[in-house]
Amino acid sequence: MALNSNNFCVVMCGGIGSRFWPVSRKSYPKQFLDFFGTGQSLLQQTYKRFSKIIPKENIFLVTNKAYADLIKQQLPEINDNQILFEPMRRNTAPCVAWASYHIYSINPNANIVVAPSDHLILNEDNFLQLISEALDFAGRTDNLLTLGIKPNRPETGYGYIQIDEKKVDQFYKVKTFTEKPELDLAKVFVESGEFYWNSGMFVWNVNSIIKALQQFIPELTLRLAADEAMNVYNTADEQDFIDKNFPLCPNISIDFGVMEKADNVYVLLGDFGWSDLGTWSSIYELSNKDSDGNVISKGIAQLYNCKNNIAILPKDKLLVMQDVDGYLIAETDNVLLICKKDEEKDVRKFVTDVQMKLGDDYV
Numbered sequence: 001m002a003l004n005s006n007n008f009c010v011v012m013c014g015g016i017g018s019r020f021w022p023v024s025r026k027s028y029p030k031q032f033l034d035f036f037g038t039g040q041s042l043l044q045q046t047y048k049r050f051s052k053i054i055p056k057e058n059i060f061l062v063t064n065k066a067y068a069d070l071i072k073q074q075l076p077e078i079n080d081n082q083i084l085f086e087p088m089r090r091n092t093a094p095c096v097a098w099a100s101y102h103i104y105s106i107n108p109n110a111n112i113v114v115a116p117s118d119h120l121i122l123n124e125d126n127f128l129q130l131i132s133e134a135l136d137f138a139g140r141t142d143n144l145l146t147l148g149i150k151p152n153r154p155e156t157g158y159g160y161i162q163i164d165e166k167k168v169d170q171f172y173k174v175k176t177f178t179e180k181p182e183l184d185l186a187k188v189f190v191e192s193g194e195f196y197w198n199s200g201m202f203v204w205n206v207n208s209i210i211k212a213l214q215q216f217i218p219e220l221t222l223r224l225a226a227d228e229a230m231n232v233y234n235t236a237d238e239q240d241f242i243d244k245n246f247p248l249c250p251n252i253s254i255d256f257g258v259m260e261k262a263d264n265v266y267v268l269l270g271d272f273g274w275s276d277l278g279t280w281s282s283i284y285e286l287s288n289k290d291s292d293g294n295v296i297s298k299g300i301a302q303l304y305n306c307k308n309n310i311a312i313l314p315k316d317k318l319l320v321m322q323d324v325d326g327y328l329i330a331e332t333d334n335v336l337l338i339c340k341k342d343e344e345k346d347v348r349k350f351v352t353d354v355q356m357k358l359g360d361d362y363v
Contacts (some may be wrong), residue, residue: 021277037298052128145202148163157279172269178195
């Protein structure tokens with residue numbers, strides 16, 4: 001089956017995954033890891049998934065220069081001109097803007113799906129059908145689209161989308177966005193039936209997103225889309241231009257910078273076994289457990305009266321543990337982390353403290 005040459009994909013894969021420290025390190029972050037023993041990293045799964053409905057040459061990765069070798073190692077079929085190297089991390093709006101201008105220079109009619117590299121999708125057929133419908137919608141309207149997930153619990157780690165009664169086909173107009181609510185508010189959201197998790201995946205036509213960026217983040221487009229700049233994209237001068245201008249872009253997310261302000265935002269609701277794998281708890285929930293609720297990854301464990309723990313160990317490492325309930329144990333290279341599983345929000349604090357006191361060798 002011939003794939004639509006107007007359809008493109010942008011995979012964001014430059015994060016450092018600090019919430020999964022110490023397994024995820026600056027030199028080898030979580031998108032390059034195989035958490036579930038599938039033989040493929042999260043990035044490899046993401047690329048393979050989208051290549052089923054989007055021409056492979058139309059899939060672009062936006063990442064950090066430090067990960068060039070990792071990407072070529074894990075995705076040898078990717079050409080160098082499909083990798084956009086950010087000179088520094090500047091949140092998702094500059095990332096989306098650069099990729100949009102680059103793709104526009106290739107195909108000014110492009111429809112684009114933007115997705116993180118580290119999400120888990122269990123029902124790929126359903127997911128790809130929805131993405132295909134979303135790309136078609138983007139190609140025939142001037143609207144911006146996000147994917148919403150029906151919540152099955154009052155999760156405080158996700159953003160929420162409130163849907164309006166107004167809809168076009170199966171696409172609902174977005175009424176409000178709410179970022180990571182407190183537990184009581186999350187419970188109200190779930191009970192109301194009007195709120196869906198924000199998946200962090202977006203679909204739009206390249207002209208629609210460029211117009212929105214110009215309207216809502218003019219200081220960004222001033223840096224990346226000045227008149228002379230548009231002649232730079234997809235040329236040998238592009239990287240030098242980006243190295244100079246990208247660090248001067250505002251550090252702002254596409255959600256806050258555009259999606260929460262625009263009045264032409266719609267949501268397509270889906271149920272395809274999605275998780276953003278944002279915390280160790282999400283790995284725990286999705287992993288196979290023993291009869292006492294323990295998850296042991298890669299290593300070997302001899303457990304005595306232990307319940308509800310997750311242990312991530314080096315291959316062939318033996319863990320012997322007694323009377324431990326509800327803990328995260330993660331060992332890799334030169335770091336061993338032991339903390340309460342339900343208080344994993346502190347992991348980022350641990351990383352910051354370690355970096356300040358001991359330097360970069362342990363992060």
